[in-house]
Amino acid sequence: MHARHLLFCLLAGAALAACHREPTAPDTAAAPAPMAPAAADTQAPASAHTFNDDIDAGDFSELVKTLASDAFAGRGPGTPGGEKSVEYIKAQFERIGLQPGNNGAWFQDVPMTETTADESTALTLDVAGKTSVLAFGDDMVIGTRSGESDVKVQDSPLVFVGYGVDAPELGWNDYAGVDVKGKTVVILVNDPGFHANDDALFEGKRMTYYGRWTYKFEEAARKGARAALIIHDTAGASYGWDVVRGSWSGAQYDLRAADDPAPRLPAQGWITGEAAKTLFADAGLDLDAMYKAANKRGFKAVPMKAMVSFDLKSTISEKSSRNVIGVLPGTAKPDEAVVYMAHWDHLGQHDGEQTPDGKTDVIYNGAVDNATGVAGIIEVAEKFARTTPAPGRSLVFVAVTLEESGLLGSQYYVAHPAFPLDKTVGVINIDAMGVYGRSHDLVVVGKGNSELEDLLKAQTDKQGRTLEQESTPESGFYFRSDHFNFAKAGVPALYTESGEDLVEGGRAAGEAAAKDYNANRYHKPSDEYSDSWKLDGVVEDLQALYGVGRVLVDGDQWPNWYEGNAFRAAREKMMAGNGEGSNNGDRQEPKPDAN
Template sequence: MSRTLPKTLWLTLAATAALAACQRGAETPEAPKPAAEAPKPAAFAFKDAIDAADFGEHVRVLASDEFEGRAPGTLGEEKTVEYLKAQFERMGLKPGNGDSYFQVVPMMETTADETSSLTIDVKGTPRTLKFGSDMVIGTRTGQPEVKIDASELVFVGYGVDAPEQQWNDYAGVDVKGKTVVMLINDPGFHAKDANLFDGNRMTYYGRWTYKFEEAGRKGAAAALIIHDTEGASYGWEVVKNSWSGAQYDLRTADDPAPRVPLQGWITGEQAKTLFADAGLDLDAMRAAAGKRGFKPVTLPAKMSTTLKSTIAEKESRNVLALLPGTERPDEAVVYTAHWDHLGKHPDEPGDNIYNGAVDNATGVAGILEMAEQFAKIGKPKRSVLFAAVTLEESGLLGSKYYVAHPSIPLDRTVAVINLDSMSVAGRARDLTVIGMGNSELEDILRPIADKQGRTLVAEPNPAGGYYFRSDHFNFAKAGVPALYTDGGNDLRDGGEAGKDYNEHRYHKPGDQYDPATWKLDGAMEDLTAVYEVGAVLANGEGWPNWYAGNPFRAARDTMMKANPPPAPGAPAAAATK
């Protein structure tokens, strides 16, 4: 399978070098611009280039306690979106959603009563599981009360129905009205069987979002995922923090995807006890579920709970800013980053603000810096859209809404480049491509990385399913080629990138801006790389695609066949107003 693009599609290496020259020339700042009406030191003046000090200042502001963890629908959102709007206005970018910088995302806020418990009766002996320590549960139905009464438990392995894999964990059982219990990740993962699905590399079937949707399609009354740190790629505390407090969703009118009435997780310890009480061994059942021929197992157990929730319909906002193209303005390169995080948890003692500095103030600061650079260079042939989206932490909902209501049609969206949780560990000899081997965007990135003296590598933990855990994935499912990069792991100054963050600060109050320890030179190198990919696309006429055999390619081919873009050299479209 060839991964080399036809020469006519892309700029030559000389043109790429010219772009690099433009980048180097941009390092000399112009006179400071007037400060925008946004929270920052009065003396701070942003520069007109990708700049580490500017980047750090954006992160400092967005991750400050004043922004209260940037939860959607809160004062933290208001401060965040107004800050972003002020920055885009200062740069001279136009509103990206008609005459507005904002795209309203209608949302449903659901706050579960965390005094709720869940009772599992095994062979006539009930046992109560407590919210937070033993399990977490919630609902996406918008119902203030969900009652499950003596629902039969069925173990459905990994909860996967994948016809193309000749795999159906629901085969031979009707789960309507029942509670399905399932494992996280893919069949074959725990057994390390490379012949099942993608082996150690998670597919979308391994994501918890898919598992709950599939349970809804099958008519289950409830769905519980058994947590294990290896399979989920994060510990129980991350699950507990993510499912505590207000949870957000799109309204059913905007997202008709199936919804199981009650969904949640139980700890591995509680699952082991449940299976033991039922006369089964969890490890043995996990091994059986990772082999072809697995059949669902009805447990001698029933689950009951009454979950009360406070429901409110609210709104959140994507922030969209546009740099119009001069020759092909109806075609656009899109940069995305999510601005939201987990907010403030008033009931928690001590530091209860989840500032989200790395996740994802860094990504938002990154697209602001690239917007600054594009605005300075100016006049790309194609438009460039910068989308700071909401509700990523709630299941990629802001980008999901945008894809359903795009300001640039998807068949005129050249590519999407996503920034999420940038590395602050310093310069690296490599550059990580999450989901490496997906699209021809890698063929553009590779010579740029070569120029930086870096090699492209896949993510070190493919079992984590990171390609399905950020906003580019909604574009990918719709067919738009998407690139998602991260910092490298082979650090030039030594050390282990991301280890401390993943273990101690991810989705915790400790994710704070730390100018004393952060090394931003690597992040600037990463930004330069993805900026140049966008510059190649914005100043060219080619249309990258997914590599042959990729599951997203069919959607892209279909949309482009239905509405072919103008041929290279064809007359320019009307200018974007």
């Protein structure tokens, strides 16, 4: 959610959080379809449609209509419908004339681990001699990314580390002067600037990478903590506890530890605000006062008079899915590449909803989310392949899997890229497109991040459109879709959403369409293709994104992150050494070096 945008998702509200597939706490919006071995009927369907050379609404609708049809059964990874999906995308890449992009192969296998925690797990707290128990779901959620079926923690001291941030460039280190090795850290969600409502702290209300719960767990692991617990608050997280509880229940997917060299905690989770308030009070601390203290520069971690114990048992199994990679080789600088990407997976089949005719629809077709994105990169690929002159730099078109399960397909690609990351000029991500007609604007999620936006502005200026930021930057949507894995590695990445100010009806019409989609179709079986869609806006958006890539492949620009961006230092380090790159697979997880 991939993370993880289009106008209707921006207006969805805190609980949905994004169609970039992280409308929920752990980047999973709903339980994906069971990862069963692919069976029969996985061949890509034949089509009598005649495709045009240019970006075309008829071609786009044909692609979406096919990918979102019941025959694809919701595109669940590891299912026959998922296999049919990747075969169809491969067939389109072949038709266009792309070349297999993964060392001569069209597919990149993405091995992963499925972990299902035993929900009878409880946390036992010993606070100043008082024993209490936190129940899974009601008071806390907990899980492991370690791949271990049994994680035991006994009498681990609790340490409150504020926001759990170590940002030397900001003069901010919540871990200063405290050793948390083997201990359990308790952390606040979001950034100090958000809770203090102070623009002088971090980026004020706008979430930075330091505010993401994923970063906080990563940093705790780097510091050697045994476990970490984030204190939930609805405003700071941008979703309620029901979202956290639902997301951490059932099967969770991750890359195998061997494929992800970043340190991992043995156990990590969340506790409710109510449970945290009681915990702090029992330890002789006031949670509200601790928020205020943590919002100030120079905060010192507070060892708590409390210990936690638990025995976390999980069911572990190995699974796999596939990315699809096609390449249009460059003629002048074929070793340098621009990447267009979209995620092909959706939620497959599971509990359905009642249809007007009284039947139950169990197929989550995912037409907007994200058959539109896949159709978008295919349309852009076709225009590049049919347009002269041929591109000077190479173009890579990647349809990634497992976005709905936590951006896993893109994470694996970044660890094993078709082109080294220091030869990757930039990334353009398409994750769900607006189908309500043309707009006066185009939304740049995380506006103000990279120089790719300057190239995009030149394109929208030609169209008479403006670039706008997303309506709720405090929710950190930029960190919630597949491009973010490239950003973490240092590669400039652009993520746009369809505009909110519609040519027909203005913002009022856009808001009405948004509310209708979220109430009736988002992540439901009813997210299906419709002949009533207005696709002239989609065409205009794709033309703008094509234009950005055209400038990059025909020239020699290397767009960077803007000064002060969290990922600029990682990019500059990557590009040092006269073009000799080190980020070509076995990379270290970079840490933000600026805000």
